[in-house]
Amino acid sequence: MTETGLIIESVSHDYGGKVVVQDVSLRVGPGELVCLLGPSGCGKTTTLRIAAGLEAPRKGRVFLGGRLVSGGGTHLPPEHRNVGFLFQDYALFPHLNVLGNVEFGLDRMAKAERRARALAVLDQVGMTAYADAWPHQLSGGQQQRVALARALAPHPKLMLLDEPFSGLDKRLRDQVRDETLHVLKTSGVSTLMVTHDPEEAMFMADRIAVMRAGKVVQMGEPALLYNRPVDSFVASTFGEINVIEANVAGGAVETAVGRFAASGLAEAQAAGVLIRPEGVTLTPAADGEAVVLVSHHLGRSCLVHLRVEKEGMAPQHLHARLPGSICPAEGARVRLHIDSAQAFVFPAGAEGA
Template structure:
């Protein structure tokens, strides 16, 4: 439905988005994820028609929206937008804020549409209130209803939950997702919060330095990152040096021989870095390698431990919180993984003493 093809965006002579391509199918909910300054909001503004592109093309349902030297007016794009600060009209009540984009419809159609949306976003009974009389969550619902009122083909959301407290942010984002799925409306969310991106989206695009690093499902971004940039940004984990074993799906490390779900093309003995997620590490009291607990973060049902290996390398382990291991204490660990994530080392950081037994 939406096709973004090799677009480039510039501010003066500085390129802030370069050669970004992705597509969205009807009904998909997607996300542009990345740190501040990575270009995600610029891409959203370009899709909305607020930012020109210097290369590439943006098309919606086969109709060109933007190309170099051409930009269809934002009000003709059939795209709705929810801003970070909601951008509600302070002098209009809830009813009139939602009705604002329906000026070309008859009064009866306007009333029916607003009534349906008030029920959908659970704001019945507050339609006569003004924005300053609403909570943050209610204001967000008004902004969503106003954006949905003209029946857009695509909804864009620029960090719409960032002004809410953590609990409300989580609940409202899931409610909004359910509403969009019920209506069958495609959407793009911009956020720097990967947990929010994973919970909200069918597909996520990770941006870094103005370039799209990977466009994939949340599962694949976590378990199958295409490069170290994605691997370091998504989730938690530690890189451990190793060497490729005799089989392409094996890597020898100080935690033993790791066997994964893919065969790498590098010759045996090639130095690599292996990404170990906290859930790849398990306790092995009888057979594991002894490590020292350096720090821990308690999170209720689990505790995240930072563990120092005999060589001084560190890994993280997410363990059930039933047992409380003390900092400075010793435990024995092993690995249990299904997805082996490895990348070539730029330099051979392994000493001769670390040569794998192959």
């Protein structure tokens, strides 16, 4: 096994007989950032802890830098794996100043070398001017940058991030995660990150592993998961979804908003048509099939609630998300256009629908 980066191979784990990770396999290549994305309790943090060496998997193997670190009777503890950690609680040492915090993990270096390396990574995260400051004197964003510098200082083989931005307000969170992404990419370190925020995962990750009930449901680049979800759970993970129920007839489903191909589904099978609100566009038309019930202006976008009426079918409630400059008046009649790339057909009752 000569490949660098992280390899998790057929890993399973349980707590007191309750399985929390089931046959998970994934790779994080050199310089790659992979996000584990999913709801609370899906197993993503346990997977991260297994990569760190904080948990020994019941089954499977873990390789780091081409070396077996867990499995087959081997389990290397975290302190011998050369991994960096960045968690929601930055855990800076209150009795050490910023420079002392970053130097803490460099005890094998000579004093001058240790100081030089600490100052170099503080410069990398834009915190050199705060080298003599104490943690309590820093803002949340500054503390996060110091924690990142401390984690990167020993030249780790792998960086592990567990919801590192969730404690920050939205404005600061956007800024800090942008800065963190640039630092991680510049450093070239392999990174595995846990988040429950799909927008954050798409912003940060080269690839995303969507997890549910301890399993990786789908893994790939953000665009692949968004545009080609394997099931309704993955589709709904990346934002609000309109769901229309119908039965398959002639290889398709007929709905109040159009006809959609139902490849792979049996004749007369119950199906769910999932349509992203951003895949719905509107054109004013006096004879349009939909009426605007409510328009919510949300700044850069407008969320429109629609009642769709088609003869012979039950009325359908639908949401459309339009640019903020387009917010139709309530009561207006509109004609719909559905972007087929933003509509998916899956078996009815599938998990996540």
